Amino acid sequence: MKIFFRNLHLYLSLVSGLVVAVVCFTGGVLVFEKELEQAWHPERYFVAPTTTPRQPLTQLTAAVRVYKPDARITGLKVYADPTRTVEINLAGAPGGERKSEAARAERGGQPNEGARAKSGAGRGKEGKGGKEGGKGGGEGGRGPVVFVNPYTAAVTGELNYRETFFFSMMALHRGMVGGAIGKLVVGVSTLLFLVIIGTGLVLWWPASRKAVRQRLQVKWSGGWKRLNHDLHVVLGFYSALLLFVFAFTGLAWSFEWFNKGIYAVTNSPMDRPEPPVSVVPAGAAALMPAASAASAESTPATATGLTADATLVQARQLAPMAVYYSLQLPKDAAGSIKVATLRPNAVYDNATDEVYLDQYSGSVLKSQTYEQRNLGQRVRGLFKPVHTGAIFGWPSKIVSLVVCLLGVTFPITGTIMWLNRLRKGRKKQRKLATAA
Structure with missing residues (x-):
């Protein structure tokens, strides 16, 4: 029986090993994406606080319009x-809103990062797979982000995700830069990797208590073949559980059926309800097309209603201790303003509370705390922080990086073991032939 598992482990590894190595390497790079991006471009993200009062948001958005006159x-x-x-988030390329909605859904259906999903948009599918824009599913619908000094209203930088190093890493990680086919290849290889991990544990299992110590320690003083063997077997055992978790959660970005399964198992609806709509005043109703155009093209909030500054004041009243306030503007005259806030003790970065405000009166149309999300949304939302190792902050990220780098080595050390076994078999056959 062990021969069967050995052959299964070997041939599945030969088929998927290269893809697994690339996915593990790019995954390791992406673990510290946020920290590296901020370290490489600190001027975008950080400023020196001054005694000067913060500029109103209308002043900041005006500076962005001077910087990019045609941007929305x-x-x-x-x-x-x-x-x-x-x-300050800008609209992406034509069709980017649909792609951004799909990408958001794949991240767990929480549209609270900037303004990538608009209130007033249509119903979205939670966890819908296979519809991200860009190569390899790299979240191509994400529009540019402009960073503004809140004290001086000076533009400090711009981020277009599609032009970054991390976009290329994400494209490789999710789809080997191969579009839908590449995404399928990564998904199938991930499924095979789960089987490889399982069969590896079966092969690791010692036949006697005496062999347990040998399977738990690397013999650094041994020859290179023994060292290669121990690096594969011993370190493979220690990293197996986390690699299994990373591979399992990674399936959510490869297969729609997997995401549907999450909501089916948790007995939760997958469709997000329609966002509430604003009560359009009688005077504004007649001018709705014009108001809608103005809202989309020029103003920071709505043409005749609540300003961004007034929205921020109300958001701070509703959540005075929030880490950040994300204001997502309505895309038409009937849409509502969506405010997402993150608590200081949030489970993860996207575990936000959400409030929809009437864009004219500022009244609360709907609110939902993180705890009020359905179980399927909360489980799916955990997949990204677990998959990236961000769930417990720096300690879990460091562990994830080490495990990902080990994942890169296993196809290499495993291939060397297989080649050594082939050479050993050939030598044995030549000896038998000589003896005969």
């Missing part, structure tokens, strides 16, 4: 941290 502002993200810049 879709949302703002204001941090409570006085050293952080204000992030």
Whole structure:
């Protein structure tokens, strides 16, 4: 029986080993994406606080319109941290809103990062797979983000995700830069990797108690073949559980049926309800097409209603201790303003509370805390922080990085073991032939 598992482990590894190695390597790079991006471009994200009062959001958005006259502002993200810049989201390329909605859904269906999903948009599928824009599913629908100094209204930088190093890493990680086919290849290889991990544990299992110590320690003083064997077998055992978790959660970005399964198992609806709509005043109703155009093209909030500054004041009243306030602007005259806030003790970065405001009166149309999301949304939302190792902050990220790098080595050490076994078999056959 062990021969069967050995052959299964070997041939599945030969088929998927290269893809697994690339996915593990790019996954390791992406573990510290946020930290590396901020370290490489600190001027975008951080400013020195001054005694000067913060500029109103209308002043900041005006500076962005001077910087990019043809851009359409879709949302703002204001941090409570006085050293952080204000992030102003712009609309992406035509069709980007649909792609961004799909990409958001794949991240767990929480549209609270900037303004990538608009209030007033149509119903979205939670966890819908296979419809991200860009190569390899790299979240191609994400529009540019402009960073503004909140004290001086000076533009400090711009981020277009599609042009970054991390977009290329994400494209490789999710689809080997191969579009839908590449995404399928990664998904199938991930499924095979789960089987490889399982059969590896079966092969690792010692036949006697005496062999347990040998399977748990690397013999650094041994020859290179023994060292290669121990690096594969011993370190493979220690990293198997986390690699299994990373591979299992990674399936959510490869297969729609997997996401549907999450909601089926948790007995939760997959469809998000329609966002509430604003009560359009009688005077504005007659001018709705014009108001809608103005809202989309020029103003930071709505043509005749609540301003971004007034929205932020109300958001701070509703959540005075929030880490950040993400204002997602309505895309038409009937849409509502969506405000997402993150608590200081949130489970993960996207575990936000959400409030929809009437864009004219500012009244609360609907609110939902993180705990009020259905079980399927909360489980699916955990997949990204677990998959990236961000769930417990820096300690879990460091562990994830080490495990990902080990994952890169296993196809290499395993292939060397197989080649050594082939050479050994050939030598044995030549000896038998000589003896005969």
